[in-house]
Amino acid sequence: MSDKNGFLRNLFLGDVLEDKVFPYPRMKEEELEVVEMISDSIKRFGKEVDQDAIDQAEKLPPELLEKMKDMELFGLIIPEEYGGMGLSVSGYARVLEDLAVQGAAVGVTIGAHQSIGMKGLLLFGNETQKQHYLPKLASGEMLAGFCLTEPNSGSDAASIRTRAELSADGSHYLLNGEKQFITNGGLADFFTVFAKTPIEESGVKQDKITTFIVTRDLGGVSNGPEEKKLGWKGSSTTTVYFENVKVPVENVIGEVGKGFKVAMEILNNGRLSTSTASFGVARLMIDMSIKYAGERKQFGQNIGRFDMIKEKIAHMSMLAYGMQCVGYLTAGLADNGEQDYAIETAVAKVFSTEALWKICDEALQIHGGMGYIRELPIERFLRDARLGVIVEGTSEILRALIALEGLKTLGKFLKKHGLKGYAQKTFTPARMGKHHPTFEKEAGLFCKSVDKLSAYAMQLLRVYKKDVISKQLHQKRIAEAVIDLYVMAAMIARTSALLETGRSKEDATTEVYMTRSFCRMAYERIENLMDQFDLNHDSYLARLADKLYEDGAFLPKIADLGSQEASQTQKKSDLATVA
Ligand SMILES: Cc1cc2nc3c(=O)[nH]c(=O)nc-3n(C[C@H](O)[C@H](O)[C@H](O)COP(=O)(O)OP(=O)(O)OC[C@H]3O[C@@H](n4cnc5c(N)ncnc54)[C@H](O)[C@@H]3O)c2cc1C
Structure with missing residues (x-):
């Protein structure tokens, strides 16, 4: 059990670190009031947003964009000393609830600006960079975009080809490359750009990713036309080109070569x-x-x-x-x-x-x-x-991440404590005790499921060792179980907190019903999945897919059966042969 490791990571060891989820977190009184005020103003603003018209025109009207700036919606997470509202993560999350309801054009333009566009500057930027850019980003004078994806690099972000070469005098980097599907691409003047830079470490030269602040006024930055999309229509999505852009060395965010971690x-x-x-x-x-x-x-x-x-x-x-x-x-x-x-x-x-x-x-x-x-x-x-299931990590990539991160933790434990250590540890089953008594049964189901998950993960490591990396359908089952377990824990903690505020079970009937139903159904799903270590259809499905790749297309067609007449003639000739 390790406090440094997160709640879900610990579940792979069969440990339930209750203090991480109980008591369910609450916002501070003062922030709750601020957030409610913002929420009211967004609802009023919503009356001016003709979402259907924006969807048809595939463009956010400039006057609405200006209104959003006046409402200070571009500086929600920027600290007050830089001109923003300084909301906490929870406060910002609460405001996004209301913004999303105003349609993708409004929600995504504001969300991409803050959640990813300038987040790198907030997390890893130095004081000079923050003082220079954050006030303009907070007021909306500058809009931000996040430039990672390229035509040949999507999920495999480490394979980007955009390059930044340090100039001979060491004053700037020369940036060249193309970034694809960039949200706010047609509106932004501030881009967080990821590029490969040659780096020498212990005498060995290699390319590593570095993060740069790139603004349009540097020259050489341009964007392509707006993409035609299925949804998110009023939100700007374009390719962004960087052609011999001279990026001052002062614009590196964080350390040179540490850009992958930043991303x-x-x-x-x-x-x-x-x-x-x-x-x-x-x-x-x-x-x-x-x-x-x-x-x-x-x-x-x-x-x-x-x-x-x-x-x-x-x-x-x-x-x-x-x-x-x-x-x-x-x-x-x-x-x-x-x-x-x-x-x-x-x-x-x-x-x-x-x-x-x-x-x-x-x-x-x-x-x-x-x-x-x-x-x-x-x-x-x-x-x-x-x-939603494609951007910021596809569902497939994130399922693999969920499983492999947890398995890594279990692997480290085994390396340190061996099988004996694991056996000793799992001798005591998982335990939860901080829930409201109403959820005694659900807490029990949660713990049983944790033990199942941990046992499945252990078996996977024992059988496949480092090969687990290629066992995607096992990873998928593990991820499904972890997803259900997190929702179960979050619901039990949240509804327990509600009941502990003094609400009677009758007054909290909806929440109690939802928690009970979800936990019971999730338990059944996990039981079913964790029983599929040996009994599954994985190899059949893989063989079928391989055969289809070999065929190169879906070949079965109804005409393969022939006509009724041909089939009758065939039957007669078969009978004649038998006779
Ligand atoms: C409207 C829109 C806005 C966007 N905004 C931004 C933005 O602001 N900034 C930015 O940088 N990017 C942005 N993106 C790009 C987005 O993040 C990528 O599309 C996404 O990361 C997936 O990459 P890809 O499209 O290249 O798909 P690919 O990586 O080619 O994936 C194709 C399919 O293969 C699957 N796959 C890939 N690798 C594996 C694997 N190892 N195992 C199993 N399955 C796998 C994927 O899950 C997916 O189903 C945007 C995209 C769109 C459409």
Whole structure:
């Protein structure tokens, strides 16, 4: 058990570090008031935002952008001494909930500016850089973009080709390259750019990634036309080109050659914001669905009376509550100075973005044909939601990260303490004790599932050793279990906190039902997954995919069966042969 390691990392060792999730974090009174004021002003501003018109025009109107600047929405996380509002991670997360509901154009432009565009400067910039840029970024005089992705480098971020060569006099870097799909690409004048720089370490020359502040006024920076997209239509997405840009050495963020870590830290933070922003939209979809289910009549009754619709509403609400619980738990961890929460943010991002996609899909289904029509915003939110599972680390990459990070921790433990140490440790089963008595059963299910996860991870390491890196379907099962476990823990902690405020079980019925239902269903899912170490379909599926790659296309066609007549003739000739 290690306090330095995060809550989820410890689950791989069978340890439940309750103090990391109990008591469920709360915002400070003063900040709650500020956030509520911002929230009210965003709701008023929302009345001026014609989301459908923006979606059709595929452009955020300049006057709205100016209004967003006047409302100081571009400086939410910038400390007050640099002209921003200085919100905490939780406060910012709460504001993003409201911004997301105003449509992707508004939410994404503000979110990308802060969550990733200038986050590197905030996290790793020096005082001179901060004083120079942060006030302009806070006022919106400068908008920011995050430039990592390239045409040949997406998920594999370490393979970028953009280069920065130090000048002979050591005064600047010459930057050349092309960055693809950059949010705010057509609006920003401040870019956080990742480029390969040649570095000599212990006499060996190699290319390593360095992070640079690149502003348009340096010259040589240009952007391509706006991309035509499925969703996020009013948000600017372009390629950004860097041609012989002279970037002063003073513009390096952090250390030369340490840019990969900077990129990962920024994305780690960005993922957190995605989580609560997704929740904002999820709540809107559920509210609309509950209302419609209570109004729309078919077969002489409200469609909401049918069990298949009830099931959808119940599932949607459990998912949304899970999003809210993990989003604010993780934000609270960051605010409380927890150092190791990379697995938690990855889980929060995968869970929330996938849950939002499901919720939008079900909301559309509940609305039937109406859901498909543009008159309602559901189809637009569904299109927008699709991107969540791709940006800032795809769901596949993050599932691998969740599993491999945890397995690494278990591997280190085994190296230090051996199998005997592990056996001694797991002799005592996982334990949780800080929950409200209402959740005695759920806490028990959580602990049983932790033991199962730890045993599965152990078996995986014993059987495959370093080869676990290539065992993606085992990684996927582990990640699924970890995702469910984090949501379970977050729900138990959050609803326990609610009951401990003095609310009776009756007054907290919705939250209690959601927690109970989710935990019980998650337990069954985990049991089922953790039983699939040997009994699974992995090799069949891999063989099938390999065969399809060999065929080069999907070849089976109905004509392969031949016609009825041909089949009759064949039968007759077969009979004749037998006779
Ligand atoms: C609208 C929009 C806005 C964006 N904004 C920004 C931005 O502001 N800044 C920025 O830098 N980037 C941005 N991106 C880029 C985005 O982050 C990438 O698209 C994303 O990281 C995925 O990279 P890719 O598109 O190259 O897909 P690829 O990496 O080519 O992946 C294709 C598929 O293969 C899967 N895959 C890849 N590797 C593995 C593996 N090892 N195991 C299993 N599956 C794997 C992926 O999960 C995915 O399903 C944006 C993209 C879009 C569409």
